[in-house]
Amino acid sequence: MTLAGYVVALLTGLERWEKNGEGRHAFPDARLAGYVTDLAAPAAAITSSLDGDRRLAELLLGTRLASHSGGAIAYVPTRIAD
Known part of the structure; x- marks a missing residue:
């Protein structure tokens, strides 16, 4: 999330x-890999x-990324589509 x-x-x-039925999506296998505790x-x-989640969290948390907003949550793909 950004x-x-x-x-x-x-x-x-x-x-x-x-x-x-209301068009809302759920991700039953989702895991919180990490979060930023202080924005300043x-x-x-x-x-x-x-391990994979931890490495991604260490790499991405606190960095600036271009993202695609789908509402309250912005998505950043981790793989490039073919």
Whole structure:
């Protein structure tokens, strides 16, 4: 998730989603890999125990990224489409 272009939280495990009758999506396998605890002096809290999640969180949290907003959450793909 980004705030003004800065990564403030990182969710992983978004490969599978479900849609309800109201058009809302849920990600049943989502994991919070980490989040930023202070925006003035970014400090990251890493929450996942999975190595891949931890590496992504350490790499991305507090950095500035171009993202695609789908509403309250902005998405950044981790793979380039073919």
